Amino acid sequence: MKTHCRSKTSAHCRWTSMKNRCNNPKAHQYRDWGGRGIEVCEEWQHDFVAYETYILSLPNAFKPGYSLDRKDNDGNYKPGNMRWATRSTQSINKRIANNNTSGHKGVYWTKQVSKWRVSISVGGKLKHLGYFFDKDEAIKARQLAEKEYYVDI
DSSP states (O other): OOOOSOTTSHHHHHHHHHHHHHHOTTSTTGGGTGGGTOOBOHHHHHOHHHHHHHHHHSTTTTOTTEEEEESSTTSOBOTTSEEEEEHHHHHHTSOOOTTOSSSSTTEEEETTTTEEEEEEEETTEEEEEEEESSHHHHHHHHHHHHHHHOTTO
8 A cells, every 4th residue: 555645735635525525425515426426537536646646737736716626517527527727617617506497507587577687606706697588688698798707718
């Protein structure tokens, strides 16, 4: 058994958390990772050094304002699907909420005004973009806002 002497590092904490939420049905976050079928690739499952070497090779590794993200939010933890991303980039990469009525992020039907409400998260704050009678117009407004506010994608 190899010893890497890195068990108290940030990278090691990320590695153990990743494996726990994907592999341990008793873990608090398992439902949103392992319960959805998200897995850790075989190499990283048993080799912290391989995982750490890979994440350190990525652009913006451990740079302030960046954290690890899976490019394909429904994909596994594996080489090619990982990146260091800003909060803005990660907010567009989230799954569609369970209560979403349009099938598109940030576009919701509101009964109170009988219109489609459009919003976007910018810098961790929700920005209201307006109300629309037409669903397609609402989706278009959201897509335009993504191009404007999510420039680092």
